[in-house]
Amino acid sequence: MSDAINADLHCHSLVSDGTLAPAVLARRARDNGVQLWALTDHDELGGLAEAAQACAEIGLDFVTGVEVSVSVDDQTVHVVGLGVDPSHEGLRTQLRAMSEGRDARAHRIAEALREHTGVEDAYAGASRLAGNPALISRTHFARHLVERGVCSNTGEVFSRFLTPGKPGYVEHAWATLEQALGWIQDAGGLAVLAHPGRYRFTPQRERELLTRFVDLGGTGIEVVTGSHSAADWRKYAALAGEFGLRASRGSDFHCPRESRCDLGRLPALPQGLRPIWDLLH
Missing domain, CATH: 1.10.150.650 (DNA polymerase; domain 1)
Structure with a gap:
C-alpha cells in the first residue's frame, strides 16, 4: 500500500470510552474517506466482531486492534496492538483481569x-x-x-x-511493557507505541523507553495522531527512522464533541517513513 492512503488505526467505541457504536464508527470512517480502519478499544476486544461485520457490509478494509494500558515509571503508557486475533484465549484472559x-x-x-x-x-x-x-x-x-x-x-x-497530582486521580498498576507486548505478539499482532508526545518523559527516559520497546519486539510508533502537533510529527518521524520503527497514523477519535480530530481527518505521514500498514495486508 502507498504511504499516502487514508489509514486511521486508532479510535474508540462505546465498548470502552468512546460514545459511538462500532458499526457507527465504521460508517463514519468510510464517509470521511478512510481506506483502512482499526478499532482499538482500551483493554477490550468486545467491539471487534460488530466492527468487522460493518466493514464487510460497506466495503471498508478493517484491521482488528486493542489499546493496552501499561505502567511505566509513574505514568500510564498505551500500546496499540494491530492485527490481533480476537479469539486468542491468552489475550482475552489477560484483558479480563485488567477489567476487574x-x-x-x-x-x-x-x-x-x-x-x-x-x-x-x-x-x-x-x-x-x-x-x-x-x-x-x-x-x-x-x-x-x-x-x-x-x-x-x-x-x-x-x-x-x-490527572496525576489532582485530587480525583487514583494510581493504578497496569500491565508491564513486557507483558503487553507479549500478549499482543502471542495473539499474532503488531505492537505500536501510541501517541508518544503525550507522555511526560525526559528526553533520556523517552529514548530508554523506545530502546526497551524495540528490544521487546515492538514494531511501530504513532507519528501522526490527534494529540500531536506538527513539531511532534517531525520529532517522531525522526525517531521512527532512528529506531527502525514502522510509522502509524490514527486519530484517537472518541466522541464527536470531545475529540481533537475526527476519523480520517489527519494529515498524511511525513515522507520517507515505512508505514505500519504495509505489514497488515
Whole structure:
C-alpha cells in the first residue's frame, strides 16, 4: 500500500470510552474517506466482531486492534496492538483481569471525587455513561461531572481532578511493557507505541523507553495522531527512522464533541517513513 492512503488505526467505541457504536464508527470512517480502519478499544476486544461485520457490509478494509494500558515509571503508557486475533484465549484472559482492576479503581475515583466535589453518585453516573459496565474509565467520570455542572467540559474535569497530582486521580498498576507486548505478539499482532508526545518523559527516559520497546519486539510508533502537533510529527518521524520503527497514523477519535480530530481527518505521514500498514495486508 502507498504511504499516502487514508489509514486511521486508532479510535474508540462505546465498548470502552468512546460514545459511538462500532458499526457507527465504521460508517463514519468510510464517509470521511478512510481506506483502512482499526478499532482499538482500551483493554477490550468486545467491539471487534460488530466492527468487522460493518466493514464487510460497506466495503471498508478493517484491521482488528486493542489499546493496552501499561505502567511505566509513574505514568500510564498505551500500546496499540494491530492485527490481533480476537479469539486468542491468552489475550482475552489477560484483558479480563485488567477489567476487574479497572472496576476497583473506579470505586476509589468515585470516593475521591465525592470528597473533593461533593458529587455523591459519581460511580453510578459514570457507570450509566459507560457502554461497557466492565470498563468504567476516567472519561466516563469526566462526562458525568460535566452533566452535573461541576465543570463546563471534560478537559476541565481532567485538568482539575483526574490527572496525576489532582485530587480525583487514583494510581493504578497496569500491565508491564513486557507483558503487553507479549500478549499482543502471542495473539499474532503488531505492537505500536501510541501517541508518544503525550507522555511526560525526559528526553533520556523517552529514548530508554523506545530502546526497551524495540528490544521487546515492538514494531511501530504513532507519528501522526490527534494529540500531536506538527513539531511532534517531525520529532517522531525522526525517531521512527532512528529506531527502525514502522510509522502509524490514527486519530484517537472518541466522541464527536470531545475529540481533537475526527476519523480520517489527519494529515498524511511525513515522507520517507515505512508505514505500519504495509505489514497488515
